[in-house]
Amino acid sequence: xxxxxVNQSVIEIVQGDITQQDTEAIGNAANSRLAGGGGVxxxxxxxxxxxxxxxxxxxxxxxxxxxxxxxxxxxxxxxxVIHAVGxxxxxxxxxxxxxxxxxxxxxxxxxxxxxxxxxxxxxxxxVYGYPVEEASRIALDTVKEYLxxxxxxxxxxxxxxxxxxxxxxxxxxxxxxxxx
Ligand code: ADP
Numbered sequence: 001x002x003x004x005x006v007n008q009s010v011i012e013i014v015q016g017d018i019t020q021q022d023t024e025a026i027g028n029a030a031n032s033r034l035a036g037g038g039g040v041x042x043x044x045x046x047x048x049x050x051x052x053x054x055x056x057x058x059x060x061x062x063x064x065x066x067x068x069x070x071x072x073x074x075x076x077x078x079x080x081v082i083h084a085v086g087x088x089x090x091x092x093x094x095x096x097x098x099x100x101x102x103x104x105x106x107x108x109x110x111x112x113x114x115x116x117x118x119x120x121x122x123x124x125x126x127v128y129g130y131p132v133e134e135a136s137r138i139a140l141d142t143v144k145e146y147l148x149x150x151x152x153x154x155x156x157x158x159x160x161x162x163x164x165x166x167x168x169x170x171x172x173x174x175x176x177x178x179x180x
Contacts, residue, residue, distance in 0.1 A: 002170050004140075004177055006147040011140065012157040013173050015166040018121045019047035021159060022077045025070075025113075027106055027120040029128075030083035033062050034069070040121045040161070044081060048074035052081055066101035070109045080115060082106045086124030089131070096138055099124055103142040110153055117155040122165050132165050136172040144176065 004011045018026050018040060028044045031037055034056045036045050045052055055071040063069050068084035084106045087098040102123055110118055120139070124130035143156045160166035 002173050004144070004173050006144055008151050009147045009153055010155050011143055011147070011173065012155065013166065013169045014157060014159055015161075015163060016159050017043070017161065018119055018159045019043050019076060021119040021157065023117040023119040023155065023157060024078060024115045025080040025082050025110060025118040026073070026076065026078040027068075027118060027123070028081050028083045029121050029123045029126065030063065030068075030085050032065055032085045034060055034083060037127075039126045044076070048076045048081065050074075056083070066098035066105070068102060068105040068109055070113060078119070080113065082109050082118065084120075084123055086128055086130065089124065089129040095130065096134070099130065099135060099138050100142040103139055104146060107143065107146045107150070107153060107156075111150055114152070116153055117157070118153070119157040119159045122158070122160055122169070125165065132168045133172070136169045140169070140172055140176055 002013045029040050051074040060069050063085050065085050070082050073079050084102040086102045087095045125132045125135045
């Protein structure tokens with residue numbers, strides 16, 4: 001585990017399974033139809049049970065790329081799931097803005113719902129093809145900037161499933177520590 005302190009808050013990097021996290025909220029890498037799918041999205045719906053999809057269908061008609069919506073956590077330890085829609089990597093300059101916005105909107109939902117801890121997966125770097133080196137810097141920079149102005153969020157944990165992705169996030173966080 002590696003940590004970076006931002007004022008009174010902490011950014012943490014761990015290798016593991018997001019469905020097992022005990023943070024108040026977990027982030028999901030959702031698609032814009034909020035239709036469920038493979039990867040981390042499938043794992044969260046399987047572990048959380050059908051109430052999450054029921055709530056998504058009842059409340060939302062999809063979610064634009066770069067935004068996020070919130071539901072309860074069903075059978076998960078986390079009380080909430082924040083379904084963030086990252087971009088499909090297209091090599092356009094919009095990719096970075098949309099990825100950053102997916103994380104920022106998720107953090108804004110935390111503030112609105114008085115959620116002080118959240119665990120995120122690596123949004124967009126699976127099936128959506130975003131290179132992990134770039135995505136990790138965007139994710140960490142976005143969270144760090146948000147935490148500077150939002151001490152109400154105490155913990156943001158990145159939970160990386162595979163060792164390669166974990167190492168890339170760990171290096172990106174260490175790099176940030178050196179320049180901060
Ligand atoms: P996207 O479509 O946004 O790229 P994916 O689900 O395909 O989303 O992948 C995003 C990341 O989530 C990948 O690094 C993948 O390895 C990881 N992942 C898959 N299952 C889990 C899990 N249970 N916990 C945490 N991360 C996971």
